[in-house]
Amino acid sequence: MNGDRPSVAEDVRGVPDYDDWRELLEAGILMGSQCGSCGQTTATPHRRCIECGSEHLNGTELPTTGEVYSETTINVTPTGFDEPYQIAIIDLDGTRLTARIAGTVEIADRVRFSDTITTNGCPAPVFEPIE
Amino acid sequence: MARACVVGAGMTHFGVHDKPLEELFAEAALSAIHDAGVDGDEIDSLYFGNAMGGITENDTHLAPKLASYLGLQGIPCQRFEDACATSSNAFKHAVQSVEAGVHDVVLVGGAERCTPETGLDTKEMTRTFASASHRTYEQPLGLTFPGVFALLTKRHMYEYGTTEEQLAEVAVKNHDHGRYNPRAHFGGQVDVAEVLDSPIVADPFHLMDCCPFSDGASAVIVVSDELAESFRGEPVDVTGVGHRTDTVPIADKNAPVETTAAKEAATEAYEQAGISADNIDFAEVHDCFTGAEVIAIEALGLVPEGEGGPVTKRGETHLSGEMPVNPSGGLKAKGHPIGATGTAQIVELTEQLRGEVGERQVPDATKAVAHNLGGDTATAVVTVMEAGQ
Incomplete structure (x- = not known):
């Protein structure tokens, strides 16, 4: 492991925000937001806990493998996107994240975080099937 | 006990219109005003819905603009935006305002243009609709609104065994209903094979x-x-309006497939009306996609969880069935001009409960429910209306 590789523990000071999320995503880390009061975890940041309303949220490293909760292939794409692509909601040990799929998956397939794509400067996670 | 009453209802034909929003809205508004027999100076306030005019037509600050065209300038006018639930939310606020005695007579409605008449093609309009998905966590993925409801529907199919044929039956039924609605964008006899071959x-x-x-x-x-x-x-009573929201983005929703906001809004609306789903004679629901209707009738408690597909296949939600759903043709056949959809459902409930819609009339209907979703189901407004005593 590269010594310059950022980590959630070292990089996220205080409540995690979008800037933390995208920087870590681009470095290969899925940063979730965990409530210090009730433990609720989401895969993207909120400013207060969506379960209990606590402001005490901390960055937490999510697993990079999970299971497909649902999926669809977008054939009619919006401006800025061309060829059809598959999008899936991934269940990462109980925390869900929406991602692009490299390859093809079905519900309940195992997948791993493999890459990012960037649209208009905004990165998004890409997952691939685990053979 | 009514929270408020609807005494006038009107709408344009839903389809393709090459005219400014103010002219489109005026046609619907005058129709409602004439139906009610309201004098212009009796209207105290305008509650107006438009979801995307700022993007599609570079047209904002619409409430006073549209009011001015109708000679209503001067009164308090406000514009609402909650994606596809836009004018239902305007309606909720109108009901609250007369119930609280803030206003006596309120004009409420919505207008929207979504066809290529706006100058936007399918890809541009697909992008515009996707503005309701999460800006940083969903839009960069290329998630579209068919995609949003496809994710929910695919999971529903996985959990309950709902089939593509059952989904297609929703389209077949709503197109059939649309035949009897002269204001519907589409309507006609189609079969399951045609849906599945498209x-x-x-x-x-x-x-x-x-x-x-x-x-x-x-x-x-x-x-x-x-x-x-x-x-x-002829007045029709508004006896319940439930309004709930859910977490955005979709991945953070606790139970995306059940559409929690809609379930809770329905519970709230039924409680206000003092009724249960068993008392409902027909429903207008948010069938932006066929799978959305299957999920909607379950969320409203009209059919058991997971039974939306089989119930549709058996014809129970057809006009001739036990629980007619979308007698207007729904969004699917009647059309879906986003900001106009919520109050168009209220128009259908009003006219049905008065018994004045002709061939698509639900016989002896006295209680009905309207279900309107916004965005990825993060907004839900459910309205119960009852025939006047």
């Missing part, structure tokens, strides 16, 4: 599983219960 938009949805891009406007006149009898229009 091109795929976002699987499991084929083109014919999707509502069309439509232009149109709708409007109603809302008055207090005490004043209702003083207007020419």
